[in-house]
Amino acid sequence: MKIAALILGLIGGIAGIFGAIFAFGVSGVGTVVGAEDAGSLAGNGIAALIASLLGIVGGAIAIAKPKIAGIFMIIAGVGGLIAVFVAYIIAAPLLVIGGILALVASKKQQITKTTEQTTNN
Numbered sequence: 001m002k003i004a005a006l007i008l009g010l011i012g013g014i015a016g017i018f019g020a021i022f023a024f025g026v027s028g029v030g031t032v033v034g035a036e037d038a039g040s041l042a043g044n045g046i047a048a049l050i051a052s053l054l055g056i057v058g059g060a061i062a063i064a065k066p067k068i069a070g071i072f073m074i075i076a077g078v079g080g081l082i083a084v085f086v087a088y089i090i091a092a093p094l095l096v097i098g099g100i101l102a103l104v105a106s107k108k109q110q111i112t113k114t115t116e117q118t119t120n121n
Contacts, residue, residue: 008098009059016052016091073099
């Protein structure tokens, strides 16, 4: 499960970066044509970019620290979805599923440690 979380986190983070770049592009086009509040979309694109980087970090540490990785990926998925809804529609499910898998792997690892400690005593 940790490897699946790693892969989903990395792919979701990269997809999120593309979504953030798309949001920047839409913001630029909106500014050129004079759309209202087009500049606020650029701020949301920055938030999505930060969320994507958080998702990549979560994916990268999924094997060593699955609990922290799961939390990072879930925050990244939900945060990016809130920031740039449609542009993050591919990245969000990947990050959330990867985060859930990492949390489940962390729980399974914790149960295994507890079982080993009980049998050693």
